[in-house]
Structures are given as structure tokens and as C-alpha cells.
Amino acid sequence: MLHRRRSWVFDLDGTLTVAAHDFDAIRDELGLPSGEPILESLARLSPTEAAPLHARLTVIEAEIAERARPQPHARETLSALRERGVRLGILTRNKRSLAFISLRAAGLGGLFDDADVLGRDEAAPKPSPEGLQLLLSRWAVPGDDAVMVGDYLFDLQAGRAAGMATVHFDPSAAFPWRDHADRCVSRLDQLLDPA
Ligand SMILES: [Mg+2]
Known part of the structure; x- marks a missing residue:
């Protein structure tokens, strides 16, 4: 119940x-492998590799959030x-x-x-x-x-x-x-x- x-x-x-998220397009833009969740892909990178991608991801997500x-x-x-x-x-x-x-x-x-x-x-x-x-x-x-x-x-x-x-x-x-x-x-x- x-x-x-x-x-x-x-x-x-x-x-x-x-x-509204096109996760395949986001993966493409970040250069991440297809068919794998974005956060988990980023977690496998070194901090130096991941930091700019996290920053870019946040920008992409902010644009989507503002149009929610x-x-x-x-x-x-x-x-x-x-x-x-x-x-x-x-x-x-x-x-x-x-x-x-x-x-x-x-x-x-x-x-x-x-x-x-x-x-x-x-x-x-x-x-x-x-x-x-x-x-x-x-x-x-x-x-x-x-x-x-x-x-x-x-x-x-x-x-x-x-x-x-x-x-x-x-x-x-x-x-x-x-x-x-x-x-x-x-x-x-x-x-x-x-x-
Ligand atoms: Mg959901």
C-alpha cells in the first residue's frame, strides 16, 4: 500500500x-565511450583528465537545467x-x-x-x-x-x-x-x- x-x-x-538530456550527445562532446554511464566513465579517469570534463559537463547540464x-x-x-x-x-x-x-x-x-x-x-x-x-x-x-x-x-x-x-x-x-x-x-x- x-x-x-x-x-x-x-x-x-x-x-x-x-x-531533456541527450546522453549520447553529451558523451560525444566529452569524448567518452558510448553505452556507459557518464559519471562512471569520468570516475575511471585520473583527476587531471577528469577535471576539465566535469567542468564542461556542468556547463552542458546548466544549459539544460535552465530550460527545464x-x-x-x-x-x-x-x-x-x-x-x-x-x-x-x-x-x-x-x-x-x-x-x-x-x-x-x-x-x-x-x-x-x-x-x-x-x-x-x-x-x-x-x-x-x-x-x-x-x-x-x-x-x-x-x-x-x-x-x-x-x-x-x-x-x-x-x-x-x-x-x-x-x-x-x-x-x-x-x-x-x-x-x-x-x-x-x-x-x-x-x-x-x-x-
Ligand atoms: Mg531520471
């Missing part, structure tokens, strides 16, 4: 905002969850500072406590559950009172590893990672249904 759970963590890009658009029903769904007394957080593989830019650009500001928005510099990136564990311990709630909502495999893997229920969001309703999810939704307002 997900709707009884009192702590909800959302992925940001592609979940609360409309997916909300997913349909994002604001009404988050507001309704808050009215129910649900605690809301965000865990993104993006930078925390850019998450705030995206939220503001997408009209989703003011729905999250700043302290409950974590990015890749606050915890090991998803699929590591570290960021989720940080939020759960800050909120003093167990994983079985919490939900992780995201549009990518890493979101669901991180949620499961933290002992949380997982919701696979996919506006195309294809749900490629359904085996990692307790629930699949193609619209965010479906999160308000008793299920």
Missing part, C-alpha cells in the same frame, strides 16, 4: 521534469502529497545546485526543503543507495515507510537497495525495468491513487 507510506523520494530529470519543463501533473501531485503530510525529497545524479535551477525553471520551487535535495556531490550516485540512506536517516524513517520514484533503472536499484518501495515512471508506458518496480505509472498523478 504505497499511499500509506510517509516518505517519498523522487528522481528529478525525466521524472519531475520532462526528459515540468512533467505533466508534477506540481499538483507533489502538492497533494505534501498536504497528506508526506515528506518529500529528491535524489539526482545531477549536481544539487543545478537541481535547484531545474526546479525553479520548471515551476516546482518551494515544494522541497532545500536540505532534502541531494545531488552527486552529497552522496555516491545512484544506483548506490547512499543518498537514500542519508535522507532516511535524516528523517528517522525505515525504508519500508518510504518510496523511490524514478524513470531509470538506477533509481529503482537504489530504492530497492535502501529497502524502499519503488515506482517506475515511464510516460511512454513501456516500463523496461518493471522487474525492479513495485508499481509502474505513466502519469505522475497516478501516484495519488490508493494502490
Whole structure:
């Protein structure tokens, strides 16, 4: 019964905002191998090699963040969850500072406590559950009172590893990672249904 759970963590890009990252184009621009997650590719480089690429990545991501658009029903769904007394957080593989830019650009500001928005510099990136564990311990709630909502495999893997229920969001309703999810939704307002 997900709707009884009192702590909800959302992925940001592609979940609360409309997916806008062309990861293949970003890998090309940074000269990184295709078919491999960007942060993990950068982590294998020496600090000297990685530093300029991290800087360039941040510039690319900032341009995308400034144009962020909300997913349909994002604001009404988050507001309704808050009215129910649900605690809301965000865990993104993006930078925390850019998450705030995206939220503001997408009209989703003011729905999250700043302290409950974590990015890749606050915890090991998803699929590591570290960021989720940080939020759960800050909120003093167990994983079985919490939900992780995201549009990518890493979101669901991180949620499961933290002992949380997982919701696979996919506006195309294809749900490629359904085996990692307790629930699949193609619209965010479906999160308000008793299920
Ligand atoms: Mg995402």
C-alpha cells in the first residue's frame, strides 16, 4: 500500500521534469565511450583528465537545467502529497545546485526543503543507495515507510537497495525495468491513487 507510506523520494530529470538530456550527445562532446554511464566513465579517469570534463559537463547540464519543463501533473501531485503530510525529497545524479535551477525553471520551487535535495556531490550516485540512506536517516524513517520514484533503472536499484518501495515512471508506458518496480505509472498523478 504505497499511499500509506510517509516518505517519498523522487528522481528529478525525466521524472519531475520532462526528459531533456541527450546522453549520447553529451558523451560525444566529452569524448567518452558510448553505452556507459557518464559519471562512471569520468570516475575511471585520473583527476587531471577528469577535471576539465566535469567542468564542461556542468556547463552542458546548466544549459539544460535552465530550460527545464515540468512533467505533466508534477506540481499538483507533489502538492497533494505534501498536504497528506508526506515528506518529500529528491535524489539526482545531477549536481544539487543545478537541481535547484531545474526546479525553479520548471515551476516546482518551494515544494522541497532545500536540505532534502541531494545531488552527486552529497552522496555516491545512484544506483548506490547512499543518498537514500542519508535522507532516511535524516528523517528517522525505515525504508519500508518510504518510496523511490524514478524513470531509470538506477533509481529503482537504489530504492530497492535502501529497502524502499519503488515506482517506475515511464510516460511512454513501456516500463523496461518493471522487474525492479513495485508499481509502474505513466502519469505522475497516478501516484495519488490508493494502490
Ligand atoms: Mg531520471
